[in-house]
Amino acid sequence: MDPSTMGRAAKPKDPVSWKLVCLSLSNGQILWEQTAIEAIPAFAKHASNTFATETPAASNDTVFAYFGAAGFLAAYDFDGKQKWTKSLEPQKISNDFGTGSSLVLIEKEDPQENRLLLQEYNEQSAVLSCLNPADGQEIWRAERPKGSAWSTPISWSNEGVDEIITGGQGSVIAYDLATGKERWKLGGLDTSFSCSLVADESAVYFGTASPGSRAPIYAIAKGHTGDLTLAKDATTSQAVLWSGFKSGAGMPSPVVVGDYLYFFGNTATCYEKKTGKEVYRKRMPGGTLVAGCPVVVGDKIYMFNEAGNMIIVKTGPEFEFVELATGSKDEVYWSTPAVSSNSILIRSSDAVYCYR
Numbered sequence: 001m002d003p004s005t006m007g008r009a010a011k012p013k014d015p016v017s018w019k020l021v022c023l024s025l026s027n028g029q030i031l032w033e034q035t036a037i038e039a040i041p042a043f044a045k046h047a048s049n050t051f052a053t054e055t056p057a058a059s060n061d062t063v064f065a066y067f068g069a070a071g072f073l074a075a076y077d078f079d080g081k082q083k084w085t086k087s088l089e090p091q092k093i094s095n096d097f098g099t100g101s102s103l104v105l106i107e108k109e110d111p112q113e114n115r116l117l118l119q120e121y122n123e124q125s126a127v128l129s130c131l132n133p134a135d136g137q138e139i140w141r142a143e144r145p146k147g148s149a150w151s152t153p154i155s156w157s158n159e160g161v162d163e164i165i166t167g168g169q170g171s172v173i174a175y176d177l178a179t180g181k182e183r184w185k186l187g188g189l190d191t192s193f194s195c196s197l198v199a200d201e202s203a204v205y206f207g208t209a210s211p212g213s214r215a216p217i218y219a220i221a222k223g224h225t226g227d228l229t230l231a232k233d234a235t236t237s238q239a240v241l242w243s244g245f246k247s248g249a250g251m252p253s254p255v256v257v258g259d260y261l262y263f264f265g266n267t268a269t270c271y272e273k274k275t276g277k278e279v280y281r282k283r284m285p286g287g288t289l290v291a292g293c294p295v296v297v298g299d300k301i302y303m304f305n306e307a308g309n310m311i312i313v314k315t316g317p318e319f320e321f322v323e324l325a326t327g328s329k330d331e332v333y334w335s336t337p338a339v340s341s342n343s344i345l346i347r348s349s350d351a352v353y354c355y356r
Helices: none
Strands: 016-023 030-039 062-067 072-077 082-087 104-106 115-121 126-131 138-143 154-158 161-168 171-176 182-186 203-207 217-221 240-244 255-257 260-264 267-272 278-283 295-297 300-304 310-314 320-324 338-340 343-347 352-355
Touching (some): 016 062, 030 072, 115 161, 126 161, 171 203, 295 338
Antiparallel strands (some): 062 072, 072 082, 115 126, 154 161, 203 217, 217 240, 255 260, 260 267, 267 278, 295 300, 300 310, 310 320, 338 343, 343 352
8 A cells, every 4th residue: 555645535335344353362363253243334434544443452351342433332252252232323534534542441450340431522423431341331421522533532540530531622621430520621722633642640641733733732730620721822830731832743642651751753752741841853764654653661662654664762861763674565554553472463554463
């Protein structure tokens, strides 16, 4: 697939099969596959997207698969037996870009308190649903003004309260995991979210961008509730540690490690997380875009650029990296890698690869 030819794809006229596939980690052999649903997609998608972009979630005995383009959610055991299903509405996404928000599974010591979070932010509605992962039944839902987003919610412990934080059109909103009630909101943003937020024990960080936006970047301190929107021309407040513009990422979500916050895309940018001071800004190796999200293992950050090369960045104030030529030049890599034991897995436009 040539990225330069990508554009809006036509809506299929024939049925599409949405499948869950189980592979052997040792050799990639297909152990089983199950067709979740077959249907003609209600909407088109961007040529760089798929009709099954959302990442599944898994517990120690169940895999949860959500297909936003089909409006279908299902749970399977590890032998491929379906446990339950939930029919939803296919999502109408801005400019026919297609869906992208993935599930979030939250597991507690008491299994009765486990929760499955589903974000459906689109052009017709914007709903965050909290489900019982045992049977798919809704526990609560939180609605906000409609508008498409492709981000995935994050969970955060804010002064002892478990929160679910979402980025959507114009604002970031945190909800109480137990009740679904809004705890705080930061508005005044001139864009939506393709990338997700990130948090550590002290703050929530985000940067986002879209064509024509001011590309905002923020750090929000723990311990605050209510409306945290900055006053006009302000860049800080009691709740907002720092903020800026022309710095937000497009698609890859940021990562925070130690004292530093990292953004990737066409460039690699590092900030002091406490002050927002830029530590470095460098072009990505080879000048090739990273579209999938980075993952952190120890003191290294792993990611793949769209040509399929693995890039390993050492954490810290210096931009030290290794680029490994790993992918097929005829494929495009926009997914986020997964790590299991000594293996790192990546899905391209055409295949799944495992590196050790």
